[in-house]
Amino acid sequence: MQSLPEVHFARTDDDVTIGYQIFGNGPVLVWMPSLSNILAQWRIPALRSAYLELARHLTVVLYDGRGMGTSDRRIDLGDLGVDAHLRDLHAVLDAAGIARASLLGYYHSVTTAIAFAARSPGRVDRMVLFGGAPRLREAMRPAQTQALLSLVEQDWGLFADAAATAWLGWDAAPSGRWVAEAFRTATTAPVAKAWFGAAERIDVSDEVGLVRAPALVLHRQGDQQIPVEVFRRLAERLPDARLVELPGSTPTLFIEDAAADLRLVTGFVGGGVVGRPAVVADVLTPREREVLALLAAGDANLEIARRLGIAVHTVERHLANLYRKIGARGRTDAVAYAIRRSRG
Template sequence: MTVEPRFARTEDGVSIGYQILGQGPPLVWMPSLSNITAQWRIPALRAAYTGLARKVTLILYDGRGTGISDRRIDLGDLGVDAHLRDLRAVLDHVGVQRPSLLGYYHSVATAIAFAAREPERVRRLVLFGGSPQLREAMLPAQTQALLSLVEQDWDLFADAAATAWLGWDSAASGRWTAEAFRTATSPAAAKAWFEAAGHIDVTGELSRVRAPALVLHRQGEQRIPVEVFQRLTAGLPDGRLVELPGATPTLFIEDPAADIALVTGFVTSGRVGQPEPGTGRMGRSAPRTGLTAREGEVLRLLATGDSNAEIGRELGITVHTVERHLSAIYRKIGARSRSDAIRISVIARDGSPGRFPAAGTG
């Protein structure tokens, strides 16, 4: 499939390359370091683009200094206001009045800022992989190790970002993803992007977001902890967190059909169902317990009599993480002890889910 690039010009004179495809309610997939033409060569991304475009009008663009957009930019001007100028230029050029925004990694903060400052222009938000305080999303040790390669070895950075970090482990996807990173920008521009990101903080704007927001989390334990996304969701007036099964820190790879169904269902109708792994279908909304998907897994194993260590081995997480989940579970279901949690779990399983209090009230 070939999608011709188009170009918009920002108010400060930067040319922004974008693509548009599909039909239905508009969804803007906002960029991090990107190269939209190179990304079409990645089989999984190509399938994601075409899958989304069956339900929505998908708009892709490269931010300033990256991909097919103008690379002759002021590297000292890469804060959130500059990224907002890029987004506005694309929306104005397309003529979209009120799209939904998919904020992805670096662009989560930009999506939040735009929705807060221009609420009449945003229908819904889907947020994945980033934080209103971007420094927080860059703290994991694996991310820091990766960022150290930007100046030292650009080719190695691209390879590591594609495989070790984002989990594109198949030969074709890994190779083309590394190429997309490698050609997305220059090492100097990437360094400036990441340095500027470390100073972006739109936490104070969360309360002004009026659009319904779907916050998605699928991260390995060594990457961004779920607590970051729990705080993000709590700070949004109309936010909903869904923890996706799996550990690959990307969308549309581990269970692409379910991810596409979840995102398009929310964009087209506001519906949020829990993904049914491997089916591409949405199940019922999260139970009244207020437990996340991972907390539900921990509680299920707890009720079978597994120790914390056994739960950790089964779910591939540390004992410390199990203990953290148990603390949250006890608070949410009103349990005072391990045996109390098991008793309440058994009661709920036998047909009385209403006995669980809502999240945050126990």
């Protein structure tokens, strides 16, 4: 695919124009938008590679939500809650002639995916959910996120730069610059303020149990922006869901281990297959694995220190590091994690 896919336009039932692209072959996957500009995103090397690889196995649909990118960017778009986002998705599917699709809910659009699957069960095959929560303010609660959101009105350009690097973890060059540009051109500060303000009030918790589509809930183990417990609760409440805790620390997909992420998503969307993620050795250092094994065996910190010939404060440091990497709140979570890994 040398040139970019053509941008088509759909019209919502409240008269908003939505820009979308459709490309590839196979089962349909709708990659739902967060803060997006689908044309600018093709200039990001990692995203372009991900789009092209997905298109080898799937029919991919990208679209910009109202107020974003190629879509209607009027300031007076009214309410930007979940019902508005559902109208955008309905319009795109209908305009593209898509009766059923799988959904990739990404950060902000996780709630839209859940609500659509609950309200239109006959139109959803499977769901992949990453980075969001049914009560969206839970995904926006971390201090780092709140600090970044405070920049929206103060300095839109600085927000875009900071979000690309500090928030989503993209490298400084060249991807980080292109991601920042995609953010910067996605919308305007007034629309973004209204968009994030509405997001704080979105809550589809009551609809989670109504979802019948199989779901794959993904969490990056080293990502502490949103506690892993948020995703565990989501996976437990969905009637047919599996949680996969991915190794690594980058709070996004298709970057840190792009090939593994792509295999996971295409395998699940294409046939419901969930491959084995990378083992814990890819996440923890050898010493951290030793500490975790002794912790799981019931040893106290002092006993671990004696067995390994290190100081207690060194054990405490290793524990703090491994808790952070695996998303554990304390010893109980870490032991449960070690048991799950030993059984896998």
